[in-house]
Amino acid sequence: METVNRLLTxxxxxxxxxxxxxxxxxxxxxxxLLNQYYKNDTAARISVFMMHIWNVxxxxxxxxxxxxxxxxxxxxxxxxxxxxPKLKPFDTLDIESERKRISELFTEAAAEEIMDFFxxxxxxxxxxxxxxxxxxxxxxxxxxxxxxxxxxIAEVQSTLSFYNSIAEDMQKAFARLTTFVRRVDxxxxxxxxxxxxxxxxxxxxxxxxxxxxxxxxxKNASSKAATVARRLFFDSYYxxxxxxxxxxxxxxxxxxxxxxxxxxxxxxxxxxQRYCTGTAPYEIxxxxxxxxxxxxxxxxxxxxxxxxxxxxxxxRCNAIRSEKSRGTITEEFAKAxxxxxxxxxxxxxxxxxxxxxxxxxxxxxxxxxxxxxxxxK
Numbered sequence: 001m002e003t004v005n006r007l008l009t010x011x012x013x014x015x016x017x018x019x020x021x022x023x024x025x026x027x028x029x030x031x032x033l034l035n036q037y038y039k040n041d042t043a044a045r046i047s048v049f050m051m052h053i054w055n056v057x058x059x060x061x062x063x064x065x066x067x068x069x070x071x072x073x074x075x076x077x078x079x080x081x082x083x084x085p086k087l088k089p090f091d092t093l094d095i096e097s098e099r100k101r102i103s104e105l106f107t108e109a110a111a112e113e114i115m116d117f118f119x120x121x122x123x124x125x126x127x128x129x130x131x132x133x134x135x136x137x138x139x140x141x142x143x144x145x146x147x148x149x150x151x152x153i154a155e156v157q158s159t160l161s162f163y164n165s166i167a168e169d170m171q172k173a174f175a176r177l178t179t180f181v182r183r184v185d186x187x188x189x190x191x192x193x194x195x196x197x198x199x200x201x202x203x204x205x206x207x208x209x210x211x212x213x214x215x216x217x218x219k220n221a222s223s224k225a226a227t228v229a230r231r232l233f234f235d236s237y238y239x240x241x242x243x244x245x246x247x248x249x250x251x252x253x254x255x256x257x258x259x260x261x262x263x264x265x266x267x268x269x270x271x272x273q274r275y276c277t278g279t280a281p282y283e284i285x286x287x288x289x290x291x292x293x294x295x296x297x298x299x300x301x302x303x304x305x306x307x308x309x310x311x312x313x314x315x316r317c318n319a320i321r322s323e324k325s326r327g328t329i330t331e332e333f334a335k336a337x338x339x340x341x342x343x344x345x346x347x348x349x350x351x352x353x354x355x356x357x358x359x360x361x362x363x364x365x366x367x368x369x370x371x372x373x374x375x376x377k
Contacts, residue, residue, distance in 0.1 A: 006233060007098045007162075008240050010089075013217045013229035015251030017244055020092030023219075027248020027266050030241050031255045032088040033170065034177055034264040040086040043170040049076040050164065057160045060153065063118045067111040074106020077163050087170075105156060114156075117149040162236060169238035176202050177245065181257050181264065189308065190270040191352050192250055199249060203242060210234055210243070252352035260291035269349050271307040309355055313345040316363050329369075337372040344368075 052072035084090040187194035217229030258276040265276035280294040324334035348355035
């Protein structure tokens with residue numbers, strides 16, 4: 001029986017998430033929530049429209065339904081759909097199709113069918129032993145219609161659950177993401193191995209069940225061949241944000257808070273970067289500048305030594321140039337070694353697993369020089 005929410009669907013592949021035809025680094029939408037939570041007070045706006053949703057949820061659990069409450073719940077969801085596009089990723093989703101689904105689901109005819117179903121189900125349950133033994137059902141029992149209305153009720157319950165929890169989901173996700181950002185600097189290194197224990201301590205929830213399909217995925221519009229991606233259907237906004245956050249963390253993407261503008265930005269490397277590249281709230285000589293430029297102007301420029309990848313690269317390059325000046329290696333050998341060291345650095349900045357496990361080894365003098373010697377031969 002299909003009850004998954006089709007509104008909030010995302011494809012995940014190689015550290016990226018694609019929604020509504022747009023692809024971003026995994027972790028982007030968790031970062032969006034951090035920046036947008038207070039901007040439009042989305043959670044607070046949505047909370048206003050919960051009363052009838054709560055009432056109908058409780059009524060269905062008790063196998064009865066009030067038509068007026070049922071219709072009001074549908075209207076409340078429509079009001080929520082007016083507010084959701086203020087928050088990513090809902091601004092890229094097919095909200096109009098969802099509006100149509102809600103308007104067709106929450107009708108007076110549907111409410112009457114559900115009430116008739118509850119009445120019929122009660123009469124089926126109350127059959128005596130003889131009727132149960134010989135599979136005798138009430139005269140108005142229609143097996144296919146019974147299954148159809150049962151499926152409708154499951155869809156209604158799934159829909160109510162999604163919209164009932166969305167405001168609380170935002171509040172809970174925001175609180176835990178901000179806690180994570182405050183604790184990021186506790187890690188000795190900004191990679192999955194060091195950040196994951198902090199995240200798991202904060203996000204103590206068990207993984208939410210999601211429905212999965214495997215679909216063809218093109219990395220960009222010019223790609224001729226497709227690869228396989230996981231398409232996930234989320235039953236709650238919280239499960240989506242949690243998945244986006246941990247998918248990002250797995251690939252070395254994590255949110256940080258800029259010390260200049262106070263906005264959150266998504267890091268995609270192990271650097272200890274403290275400022276974003278957005279526009280600073282201050283000017284230099286009357287001109288707008290980035291937060292990083294402004295920080296540099298007040299002697300708060302981030303040091304390359306704070307980046308373990310760049311620090312190792314710089315140290316090795318200095319050693320190579322020193323050996324060349326002393327004549328212990330040729331100019332040709334030094335040039336090749338410098339090119340190889342740069343290749344290793346670029347790869348380490350893109351692949352966190354390589355940066356952690358292989359980069360220090362391949363940047364050692366003996367290993368780098370041995371590989372350079374092979375290339376020159």
